Amino acid sequence: MKKRFSLLFSMLLVFSVFLAACGGGNADGDKADKKDKAKSNAEQELAININTEPPTLNPGLAKDSTSGAVLLQAFEGLTRINKDGKPEEAMAEKIDVSDDQLVYTFTLRDTKWSNGDPVTAQDFEYAWKWVLDPNNGAEYAYQLYYIKGAEAANLKGGSLDEVGIKALDDKTLEVTLENPTPFFTELTAFYTYYPVNKAIAENNPDWHTDAGENFTSNGPFKLVEWSHSDKVILEKNENYWDSDKVKLEKIEMFMINDANTELSMFDNGELDWAGKPNGQLPTDAMQALKDEGRLKIEPFAGIYWYKFNTKVEPLNNVNIRKALTYAIDRKSIINNITQTEEIPAMAIVPPTMFSENEKGYFKDNDVKKAKEYLQKGLEELGLKDASELPPISLSYNTLESHQKIAQAIQDMWKTELGIEVVLDNQEWAVYLDKIQSGDYQIGRLGWAADFNDPINFLEMFRDAAGGNNQTGWENEEFKNLLDESAKEKDPKKRAELLKKAEEIIIDELPVAPIYFNTTSWVQNDSLKGVVVSGLGDAQFKWAYFE
Structure with a gap:
């Protein structure tokens, strides 16, 4: 399995995965019958989950x-x-x-x-x-x-x-x-x-806030219903230039923020797809889904990380940030919580772009080094030991997997470093506003590549006030390296400049990388033609039910 995973990572540099449904043997005949019956009653109608209310459907404001x-x-x-x-x-x-x-x-x-x-x-x-x-x-x-x-x-x-x-x-x-x-x-x-x-x-500046005559789009599907905090319904856009290629007549997108409910709806034939990239499977079900041959896993260019607010104490101290980052046991999180073959991240740019980052810049779960950095940081803050630090707040958006990871890291930081951590969670849109406004100490976020180039994982940190930075961190040498890379025409020299920029981030750690992502899901066996890209998104333009 490990060999297969490494091979897939190397192959995904520029390619997407075109998915025809795999067999895989549903272990429950009744569940399969329910799905077949449901689909026979709803030809070319796809039902998926997107977890939560979209914060916006204005392309110019979207950020998630x-x-x-x-x-x-x-x-x-x-x-x-x-x-x-x-x-x-x-x-x-x-x-x-x-x-x-x-x-x-x-x-x-x-x-x-x-x-x-x-x-x-x-x-x-x-x-x-x-x-x-x-x-x-x-x-x-x-x-x-x-x-x-x-x-x-x-x-x-x-x-x-x-x-x-x-x-x-x-x-x-x-x-x-x-x-x-x-x-x-x-x-x-x-x-x-x-x-x-x-x-x-x-x-009408508010054209994008509801379905109706003001909401116009130009893609394969059009918005016909937006029941806020419930579901979005798209239908085939007859005015789309390539509509002959579009087979689905309808896509129903539910907003179910509970992984167990999502999987249950899938097993009952109410959903045709459960899991990533748009939904979430319960971590407790992963091994059973693997054993049944139903779980599909593919790597993509994305990272799961914790961002530090470098403007607030004690996270404005680089040695405290290093201590927290080095003390994380990433393999334990992957093996015991996510269980979907992620790669521990001790770098920023995914291995699909920089292959050497499969190893990274530092050792995973290096508790000895973490304690050394903690001691340096405490001395710089004028403190004797970690017990004098006020509790640090760790924020995440409401989801089972985020909660379990936060609880595990909370325990790691307490056990290994003696640092008290309090957990804080909100619904997705509220959480995004909280992080963006800087009202946090440590916050969970992820990043899936917008395009297939290392600059996409680095440029967000160029300016302290720049969109998607949120850490308050800025470094002039880092900015200069990005500027040089933009002018460099030699691909090898450009890559070297970007690697130097990444080294600066790793040295100052405005973020704590945790793992490089995979996409994991189950799907209706009759669903064909969904394209899950190496950037971690799913296109339904070519999808259909057989």
């Missing part, structure tokens, strides 16, 4: 996997990541790139929004510049900084009119970059780069 799971089905960018994990033309039918690799000219297809309005180049220009407008608070604005003048407009008072995004006519979008960016057509498949119906958005 739950919102992204819905947006990926309802919207489409100039490009789309295909079944093989490669970007291909989507809203754009042709892409021309200048010889210096700085100017991209996208020629749009004759396409329509779900309400019949034409999708225009002006819709893209409007959406992207809206993200860059600092008044709109788009935390993912930095994903557009590859575009000329984008960072200046978002952070430094520059004019949006000077940004290198220009609709030459209804069907032609010209984009000028700051530097050659070989992965730019991967970026244009990401939700921050999706278009927005300009006419509707300008007339």
